[in-house]
Amino acid sequence: MSGKLASDYPSWKKLQQLYDAEHSKIVLKDLFAQDPQRFSKFSREYNSTSGPDVTMLVDLSKNLITEPVLETLLELAREAKVEEYRDKMFAGEHINTSEDRAVLHVALRNFNDFKIAESGADEVSAVLDHMKEFTEAVRSGAWKGYTGKTINTIVNIGIGGSDLGPVMVTEALKPYAKRDLAAHFVSNIDGTHIAETLRLCDPETTLFIIASKTFTTQETITNAETARGWFLASAKDKAHVAKHFVALSTNTKAVTGFGIHESNMFQFWDWVGGRYSLWSAIGLSIALVIGYENFEQLLKGAHGMDKHFKETPLEDNLPVLMAVIGLWYNDFYGSQTLALLPYDQYLHKFADYFQQGDMESNGKFVTKNGQRVNYQTGPIIWGASGTNGQHSFYQLVHQGTKLIPTDFIAPTTSHNPIEHSKHHRILLSNFFAQPEALAFGKTEEEVKRELGPNASEALVKSKVFQKRKVSRHPRAYSPLFVSVGALIALYEHKIFVQGVIWGINSFDQMGVELGKVLAKNILAQLEKPEDVKGHDSSTTGLIHYYQKNRKE
Numbered sequence: 001m002s003g004k005l006a007s008d009y010p011s012w013k014k015l016q017q018l019y020d021a022e023h024s025k026i027v028l029k030d031l032f033a034q035d036p037q038r039f040s041k042f043s044r045e046y047n048s049t050s051g052p053d054v055t056m057l058v059d060l061s062k063n064l065i066t067e068p069v070l071e072t073l074l075e076l077a078r079e080a081k082v083e084e085y086r087d088k089m090f091a092g093e094h095i096n097t098s099e100d101r102a103v104l105h106v107a108l109r110n111f112n113d114f115k116i117a118e119s120g121a122d123e124v125s126a127v128l129d130h131m132k133e134f135t136e137a138v139r140s141g142a143w144k145g146y147t148g149k150t151i152n153t154i155v156n157i158g159i160g161g162s163d164l165g166p167v168m169v170t171e172a173l174k175p176y177a178k179r180d181l182a183a184h185f186v187s188n189i190d191g192t193h194i195a196e197t198l199r200l201c202d203p204e205t206t207l208f209i210i211a212s213k214t215f216t217t218q219e220t221i222t223n224a225e226t227a228r229g230w231f232l233a234s235a236k237d238k239a240h241v242a243k244h245f246v247a248l249s250t251n252t253k254a255v256t257g258f259g260i261h262e263s264n265m266f267q268f269w270d271w272v273g274g275r276y277s278l279w280s281a282i283g284l285s286i287a288l289v290i291g292y293e294n295f296e297q298l299l300k301g302a303h304g305m306d307k308h309f310k311e312t313p314l315e316d317n318l319p320v321l322m323a324v325i326g327l328w329y330n331d332f333y334g335s336q337t338l339a340l341l342p343y344d345q346y347l348h349k350f351a352d353y354f355q356q357g358d359m360e361s362n363g364k365f366v367t368k369n370g371q372r373v374n375y376q377t378g379p380i381i382w383g384a385s386g387t388n389g390q391h392s393f394y395q396l397v398h399q400g401t402k403l404i405p406t407d408f409i410a411p412t413t414s415h416n417p418i419e420h421s422k423h424h425r426i427l428l429s430n431f432f433a434q435p436e437a438l439a440f441g442k443t444e445e446e447v448k449r450e451l452g453p454n455a456s457e458a459l460v461k462s463k464v465f466q467k468r469k470v471s472r473h474p475r476a477y478s479p480l481f482v483s484v485g486a487l488i489a490l491y492e493h494k495i496f497v498q499g500v501i502w503g504i505n506s507f508d509q510m511g512v513e514l515g516k517v518l519a520k521n522i523l524a525q526l527e528k529p530e531d532v533k534g535h536d537s538s539t540t541g542l543i544h545y546y547q548k549n550r551k552e
């Protein structure tokens with residue numbers, strides 16, 4: 001990010017030469033055969049050095065990398081000044097240049113460890129205290145609804161970063177959930193989402209959490225107004241809103257304007273990006289579901305990974321290693337996507353969450369200096385939990401024409417060791433088998449040997465697996481809540497490192513603005529056909545069709 005394009009660095013050119021010379025010859029089976037130490041050479045164990053114990057093994061050995069490739073990739077990280085920019089982030093410098101903001105999600109889980117100068121960083125613990133007090137009041141039943149009943153349902157209304165993190169983490173940490181407190185999440189502007197949710201709620205026992213950094217997001221404010229209207233239809237008196245609506249936001253004026261009392265507002269700061277905000281007040285629904293103590297453990301798990309990222313040499317730095325290997329596929333092998341494949345039902349929203357985390361951060365085509373890049377930036381993120389994905393899209397991953405980097409993730413211990421852990425053993429046998437199949441494939445000779453001499457050539461060919469598919473496995477160990485914190489932080493920092501190397505600003509999201517502006521304009525024209533002006537013939541035709549065919 002020193003004003004250069006990534007492709008200008010000498011190491012980038014060296015990587016291109018390495019790719020040109022080796023990519024058509026590289027076969028994982030041979031690499032493993034040639035080097036019995038390959039697994040230990042290319043895997044790293046993570047043991048947290050602060051807070052609760054988290055251990056994790058990240059096996060990078062089944063990637064299409066050799067020692068010279070990895071050395072050169074790390075050279076690239078050094079030339080791009082990854083360490084310098086990492087230190088700037090932790091110091092609170094305004095590395096989000098387009099918005100002139102610091103990027104300090106690490107301050108939200110810091111517990112006075114790193115010194116951070118930015119204003120607001122010293123207010124974090126006061127907000128955590130507020131969250132703790134409130135969480136305990138609701139969970140203990142001390143907080144009552146307007147008719148004196150205990151709260152038994154929470155509804156988080158938010159979208160994007162104000163929704164996906166709470167949704168993903170409350171699912172991931174379900175084993176710790178208070179089972180008699182139902183949690184719902186409403187994000188979509190489609191009235192179906194709020195309508196179906198309200199059907200499950202009782203106004204006397206429901207608490208609405210309006211989560212919006214800006215408190216201007218159309219979906220969230222519209223859904224919040226609908227919820228307030230629904231509530232007041234029963235409660236009648238506006239004064240009762242205080243018992244049933246709280247806000248998570250940076251915008252005090254808009255929150256109080258909505259009718260939520262300032263004492264029921266949980267603050268955060270402009271240096272918390274939406275997609276990095278689950279650690280802030282935006283995590284209130286998480287704390288309500290799993291309890292404040294467990295929420296704090298989640299933060300501490302992330303802090304341990306922050307410390308690792310900040311203090312570990314690049315050679316052993318997990319986010320850096322995952323970032324540069326991802327870049328190797330993205331920019332040299334031409335892979336377009338990264339599949340996140342957690343073999344853990346509790347992590348079934350992990351890929352959805354990092355779709356925003358990664359794609360909104362690194363889906364940019366100009367550098368911080370406004371230069372157009374001449375290489376690929378952020379990958380398309382997708383995935384599903386194992387083994388469901390195996391029965392759906394793995395066919396293409398194994399035998400399709402695309403090279404798809406895959407991150408396999410699994411916990412060593414199950415929260416549900418039912419049937420003497422039979423399920424977990426079957427799950428993990430798939431977790432071990434799939435990357436093995438991807439890495440080593442099956443040759444034509446092997447297939448022929450299996451099928452015997454009478455098999456047709458077409459059948460033989462259809463059963464061949466190529467030997468150059470790739471995978472890497474971050475494996476999180478239990479206890480889950482701290483591991484989940486560390487796992488999320490691992491990916492957050494991976495995204496950061498890639499953004500630095502590509503020279504882009506990973507912390508703004510200008511690309512989501514244009515659609516919002518156009519929708520606002522169209523909304524004002526939807527009533528009458530003669531109002532529909534200023535569009536291309538396709539957009540005009542579509543709107544006219546809707547106007548003609550709608551049934552109110």
Ligand SMILES: O=P(O)(O)OC[C@H]1O[C@@H](O)[C@@H](O)[C@@H](O)[C@@H]1O
Pocket residue numbers: 159160161162211212213214215216217220274275360509512
């Ligand atoms: O939290 P608020 O301000 O409602 O924003 C919600 C979401 O809006 C989107 O347009 C994006 O900008 C996201 O980064 C953000 O998380």
